[in-house]
Amino acid sequence: MDFAFDARTEELRKKLLTFMDEHVYPAEKVAEEQRAQLSSPWITVPVQEALKAEARKQGMWNLFLPDSEYGAGLTNLQYAPLAEITGRSPQLAPTALNCAAPDTGNMEVLTQFGNEQQRKQWLEPLLAGEIRSAFAMTEPEVASSDATNIETRIDRDGDAYVITGRKWYISGAMHPDCNILIVMGKTDPEGEDPRRQQSMVLVPRDTPGVEIRRAMQVYGYEDHYHGGHAEVVFHGARVPVGNLIGEEGGGFAIAQARLGPGRIHHCMRLIGMAERAIELMCRRAVERTAFGKPLAQQGVVQEWIADARVAVEQLRLLVLKTAWLMDTVGNRGAHTEIQAIKIATPRTVVDILDQAVQLYGAGGVSQDFPLAELWAAARTLRIADGPDEVHQRSLARREIKQYL
Missing domain, CATH: 1.20.140.10 (Butyryl-CoA Dehydrogenase, subunit A, domain 3)
Known part of the structure; x- marks a missing residue:
């Protein structure tokens, strides 16, 4: 095992360290001041947009994606020291580089499992930092550490899926730019294999029946920078069958x-x-x-x-x-x-x-x-x-x- 930085990693490290010193750390106080002036705590502060523009200009964008077609093409070993640097300012730096959760995981899902239409409609604007997203898995009524417990229903009705259930701590869902949710639920609750009962579907945030009920706090904090953590209720929300990610039972x-x-x-x-x-x-x-x-x-x-x-x-x-x-x-x-x-x-x-x-x-x-x-x-x-x-x-x- 050789953990020495290769030439590309060293180059990106130096650029990122300079970016942090010149742009990110000075922006921390500015972001707090700007947020105090906003009409909604979930709106992206102007200095964050400026950081994103500067990072993209410097070629430090989507560094987390190993697929060179969509991201920087870095290995996990190459990305590790870069992610560490962004962790020094977790509120601003990951988002500045379009490397913030939950968008990163959702982009990985769409890259690996999404079809061509899903990638064009949702992955491309996520890669461009034009929209945000959320991942709806955790539920308040069951021990969600065991994903087989998930109770949200995804029922087939003709050429549509009907989603009914309640989720919480859905990161990113409070952000006004959150346009899409990846929702995990059961399409076959009576299936013999408990790990083949679940599926994932793409649910646009403005779908009728999707209720963003409230923001959830974490130790008294509201995660403004990453779009908050929401309680989301699905009241029979309908989406086309084509919004299924992968196959039924693959969730x-x-x-x-x-x-x-x-x-x-x-x-x-x-x-x-x-x-x-x-x-x-x-x-x-x-x-x-x-x-x-x-x-x-x-x-x-x-x-x-x-x-x-x-x-x-x-x-x-x-x-x-x-x-x-x-x-x-x-x-x-x-x-x-x-x-x-x-x-x-x-x-x-x-x-x-x-x-x-x-x-x-x-x-x-x-x-x-x-x-x-x-x-x-x-x-x-x-x-x-x-x-x-x-x-x-x-x-x-x-x-x-x-x-x-």
């Missing part, structure tokens, strides 16, 4: 294909969040004095910073190994490592951010520094894309199986 497999890359992308960005936290800890430690000496000279603070550095270096190597395996043996061959990083990375980054918050005291839980919002995002990722316990259960079974 579970599509979900698994979508979540694999999504999990590693989250972990890549989480490492960037941890790096931002370490930087903020160090700055605070040298600037603040308590009990007669700078915080940087306090033993416990030194331990926090040292342990954080060790943890981040370990996580980065595991994520790079996972990316390398995904590139060389595929997602199935990297199954254990994908689960391992999804368990280890959010958990460890939450701990680092928690110590950073502690170091900042009252400032750490305030809106004046990014730590509280970063902590909320990292803590949420211990649930999103499958909670820790689901991955632990699956990983342990694979380990034990070798000895049966």
Whole structure:
């Protein structure tokens, strides 16, 4: 395993680091000020549109897509250090590069499973950053960590599908530019194989019967930058049969294909969040004095910073190994490592951010520094894309199986 950056990755890293310094970090405060002036919290702030235009001009656009026909054609190993950099400013940087969830996963689904018409109608404007999208899977009434529990119905009625059900934490659905939802539901609830009961359909947001009921908060935050998290109710919404993605009964497999890359992308960005936290800890430690000496000279603070550095270096190597395996043996061959990083990375980054918050005291839980919002995002990722316990259960079974 050789994790040295190749020439293309190094070139993009240098460009992206400069872009972050010259454009993204200065835009963070501007974005907050502009958002306070908007009539709706879900409208994209002007500075975000400016960042998108600049990123596209510099050729840093759709970097996440390995398919060179649609994206940058980077491998997972090449994209990993770039995603890490964007994780240092998760509210602005991923969207600036058109590399933000849930659009990334939805574009991957349309690239792999969409037909020509679906790609032309929905993938192309998503690739261009002209529209946003949402992925409607999680439901409040069932344990959605087990996708076979999904209760939303997708019933065939002649040349249409009728969707009935209630979803929540549907990321992106509050954004006014969200034009399309990928909805997972059951087309064959009595099917013998519980993993062949589900299907996915494309549902335009303005379809009659689609109700965006409310925005869901995450630890008191509303994710304005990525289009919020909505509760969405489908009251017999009708879409053409041609809106089916792939085949009936293929929804579970599509979900698994979508979540694999999504999990590693989250972990890549989480490492960037941890790096931002370490930087903020160090700055605070040298600037603040308590009990007669700078915080940087306090033993416990030194331990926090040292342990954080060790943890981040370990996580980065595991994520790079996972990316390398995904590139060389595929997602199935990297199954254990994908689960391992999804368990280890959010958990460890939450701990680092928690110590950073502690170091900042009252400032750490305030809106004046990014730590509280970063902590909320990292803590949420211990649930999103499958909670820790689901991955632990699956990983342990694979380990034990070798000895049966």
